[in-house]
Amino acid sequence: MESTRDERLLAAFIYIISFFTAFIGPLVIWLIKKDESDYIDHHGKEYMNFLISYFVYGLVSSLLMFVLIGFILAPIVGVLALIFTILGAIKAYEGDYYRIPTVFRIIK
Numbered sequence: 001m002e003s004t005r006d007e008r009l010l011a012a013f014i015y016i017i018s019f020f021t022a023f024i025g026p027l028v029i030w031l032i033k034k035d036e037s038d039y040i041d042h043h044g045k046e047y048m049n050f051l052i053s054y055f056v057y058g059l060v061s062s063l064l065m066f067v068l069i070g071f072i073l074a075p076i077v078g079v080l081a082l083i084f085t086i087l088g089a090i091k092a093y094e095g096d097y098y099r100i101p102t103v104f105r106i107i108k
Contacts, residue, residue, distance in 0.1 A: 003039040003095050011043035015089035023051065043092050045107045046100060050088070053103045054081045 003011070010033055017025035030044025057077045064070030084100045091098035 003037070007037045007039045008093050008095050010037075011040050011092035012089045014040070014043050014047050015085050015092060018047065018051075018085060026051075039095075039097070042097055043088070046098065046103070047088065048107050049103045049105055050081075050084065050100050052106055056104070057102075 010029060014026045014029050017029070026044065026047050030040065030048065034041040034044055054077060058074070061070045061074040061077050064073055080102070084102075088098055088100060
């Protein structure tokens with residue numbers, strides 16, 4: 001089933017608003033619209049899984065700073081988070097059911 005323009009905009013907005021409110025904004029959009037649209041539900045779950053995964057990656061990178069490798073990993077995690085957020089917004093706007101690589105699928 002093809003997504004409507006409004007669904008694509010809201011799904012993209014889940015990723016875009018995360019630059020201003022990492023958790024609350026995307027969560028509110030997803031919870032309000034998930035029952036109305038499978039497309040928005042998919043991107044909401046994908047973003048929440050992404051947020052959980054990159055929180056874990058950031059935490060591990062921070063802990064690994066004690067053995068110095070974290071100083072290399074932390075910037076890589078940050079850059080990947082930025083890239084995948086932008087890519088997620090673009091793919092959502094284009095109407096793709098995008099799955100972010102390197103993400104734990106906790107919320108199904």
